[in-house]
Amino acid sequence: MTSTLLTGIGELVTCDPEAGDGSPLGILREAVLVIENGRVAWAGAAATAPAADDRVDVAGRAVLPGFVDSHTHLVFAGDRAAEFAARMAGERYTGGGIATTVAATRAASDEELRRIAGSRAGEMRSWGTTTFEAKSGYGLSAVDEARILRISREFTDETTFLGAHAVPSEFAGDRAGYLDLVRGAMLDACAPLAKWVDVFCDEGAFDAEEARAVLRAGMGAGLVPRLHGNQLGFGPGAQLAVELDAASVDHCTYLTDTDVAALAGSDTVATLLPGADFGTRSPYPDARRLLDAGVTVALATDCNPGTSFVTSMPLMIALAVREMHMTPAEALHAATVGGAAALRRTDIGRLSRGMRADFVVLEAPSHVHLGYRPGARLIHEVWKGGARG
Ligand code: NIG
Ligand code: FE
Numbered sequence: 355m356t357s358t359l360l361t362g363i364g365e366l367v368t369c370d371p372e373a374g375d376g377s378p379l380g381i382l383r384e385a386v387l388v389i390e391n392g393r394v395a396w397a398g399a400a401a402t403a404p405a406a407d408d409r410v411d412v413a414g415r416a417v418l419p420g421f422v423d424s425h426t427h428l429v430f431a432g433d434r435a436a437e438f439a440a441r442m443a444g445e446r447y448t449g450g451g452i453a454t455t456v457a458a459t460r461a462a463s464d465e466e467l468r469r470i471a472g473s474r475a476g477e478m479r480s481w482g483t484t485t486f487e488a489k490s491g492y493g494l495s496a497v498d499e500a501r502i503l504r505i506s507r508e509f510t511d512e513t514t515f516l517g518a519h520a521v522p523s524e525f526a527g528d529r530a531g532y533l534d535l536v537r538g539a540m541l542d543a544c545a546p547l548a549k550w551v552d553v554f555c556d557e558g559a560f561d562a563e564e565a566r567a568v569l570r571a572g573m574g575a576g577l578v579p580r581l582h583g584n585q586l587g588f589g590p591g592a593q594l595a596v597e598l599d600a601a602s603v604d605h606c607t608y609l610t611d612t613d614v615a616a617l618a619g620s621d622t623v624a625t626l627l628p629g630a631d632f633g634t635r636s637p638y639p640d641a642r643r644l645l646d647a648g649v650t651v652a653l654a655t656d657c658n659p660g661t662s663f664v665t666s667m668p669l670m671i672a673l674a675v676r677e678m679h680m681t682p683a684e685a686l687h688a689a690t691v692g693g694a695a696a697l698r699r700t701d702i703g704r705l706s707r708g709m710r711a712d713f714v715v716l717e718a719p720s721h722v723h724l725g726y727r728p729g730a731r732l733i734h735e736v737w738k739g740g741a742r743g
Contacts, residue, residue, distance in 0.1 A: 602652065
C-alpha cells in the first residue's frame, strides 16, 4: 500500500493534547500529515516526517479529524413535515409521532430502506462525518427491528438496538407484554446484529424500572448500554445511565445538579443533540454547566424524522457555539473526541500516530469557521481510512 504526505496544511487540528499548542485541540501549524495503511503515520514537523510515495498539497486549508456522529436513527421511511409545521405553530412534541414512522418503515421494502439509508449516509459523509452510529426503533417487531439493524450494518458497525423506543399500537393496553417481547424474542433476533442497547427513558416513554430491565437484558446478551434521557423533562435517565455504566446518555436538556455530579464522577458521556432542541423549539442543554463540572460532552445530530431531520455535524457545532455557549474549540472537540468517547472508540476522533486516517479538509483556514459561517459548505474533502472521497 502506498503512503501519502499531506502538505500545505494551514492548521492541523490533531485533538491530541500532547501535540502542538498543548490545548485540547492540539493545533499544529506548518505541520504535515503522513498516511500509511489507512492510519496516521506522522502528524508533526515536515523536517522530521518519514518519506512518502505521494504528496497532496491542501493549499493552506485546515485539516481536522472526521466528525463522529454518535447518535442517529439512520433507517426510517416517510417524513413528518406536517408534525413539524404544527409544532412551529405552537404544538408540543410528545413522541406520539413515532407511530407514524413505524407504519411507514414497516411498509417499505428492504430495497427502499437501503436506498434511503444510503442516501442519508452519503449526506452525512458530505458534511464531514466519517463514523456514525445507527439505531433501530422504527420497526418495533422482532422481524422489523432485525431488518433495520441488518440494513444499518451495511453502512456502519456502530449499530444500536432500540426496541424500547415506543409501545407499538398492537400492544396498546399490554405494555408488559411488549416489554417481554423486547427482552425476549426481539432481543434474541437483534443482539447478533447490534453492539449497543438503548431505551427512550423519558416522560411519556419508558420509566426507570422499565428501562433498567431492558438495558440489563441487553447487557446479558452482550450489548453495551446507552440511553435517551432527560429530553422532555427532568427524569431518571442520567442517573440510570451512570448506575449501569452506560457509554452515553443522550439529550440532557433537563439535568439537576445531582445528575451533573453523577455524570462528572463517571465514564458516561453526556451527548447533546441541539438539532432535536431546535426542531422541537425546546431550550438547549446547559453545556457550560456540564463542561465546567468536568463531564465529557459529545455532540451528535440525532438524525430522525420526528425531532431532528438533520445530517450535518457542522450545523450542530454552529448551534453549540451560538446557542449553548461552547467555544468553537469545545464544540469541535465534542464532535470528534467526544463522539469517539460516546462510542468507546480509541482509534478515531484524533489525528495522532496510529489513529485511523479519517479526516476532513476544510474549505477554510481554521476550524473556527465552522461556527463563524453557519450553513456554508465548508467541507472541501473527506478522507476515510486513508482514502479520499
Ligand atoms: O431522539 N426521543 C426519542 N427519539 C427520537 C425521536 C423520535 C421520533 O419522534 O420519531 C429522538 O429525539
Ligand atoms: Fe434519538
